[in-house]
Amino acid sequence: MKTNKFISKYNYSIELPKNWSEFQLDESEKNTNGFFNASEWTGNLRITPLSFDKSRLSAFFKEKLMKNDAKKIDWNNIIGISYFEQSDDVYSYYWYLIENQKLYFCSFTIDFEMKDTKKNKIEIKRIIKILQSLETTNRKKD
Numbered sequence: 001m002k003t004n005k006f007i008s009k010y011n012y013s014i015e016l017p018k019n020w021s022e023f024q025l026d027e028s029e030k031n032t033n034g035f036f037n038a039s040e041w042t043g044n045l046r047i048t049p050l051s052f053d054k055s056r057l058s059a060f061f062k063e064k065l066m067k068n069d070a071k072k073i074d075w076n077n078i079i080g081i082s083y084f085e086q087s088d089d090v091y092s093y094y095w096y097l098i099e100n101q102k103l104y105f106c107s108f109t110i111d112f113e114m115k116d117t118k119k120n121k122i123e124i125k126r127i128i129k130i131l132q133s134l135e136t137t138n139r140k141k142d
Contacts, residue, residue: 012047023036046108075132077135
């Protein structure tokens with residue numbers, strides 16, 4: 001997969017496939033970047049860096065694991081959880097990821113009828129590759 005490095009003004013970078021673009025979000029989605037496959041719409045990916053209280057994070061993850069039947073994530077430089085939810089017309093995948101002590105909330109939303117398609121399964125693998133490339137920038141020196 002050929003990629004381009006996207007550097008967010010919110011202090012992170014990711015490797016996006018060359019055919020992916022950023023899209024403008026409305027005012028309600030502050031501190032968030034949105035992305036999509038520009039050649040063929042397959043869903044919307046959003047990434048939001050969050051502030052968090054380290055002392056409450058374990059309880060937060062535990063609640064999400066139980067309430068949403070979430071799965072634990074342990075990638076090389078990233079830990080977190082993932083789960084999905086559905087409504088009448090959309091299917092959403094969610095990730096809470098910690099990279100270099102920074103918490104990110106990520107979501108990928110598709111039309112409901114796409115959820116069990118081969119195309120969606122391929123795209124989810126692509127989304128995971130994008131999220132695995134997540135790196136916090138402008139890190140504070142120890």
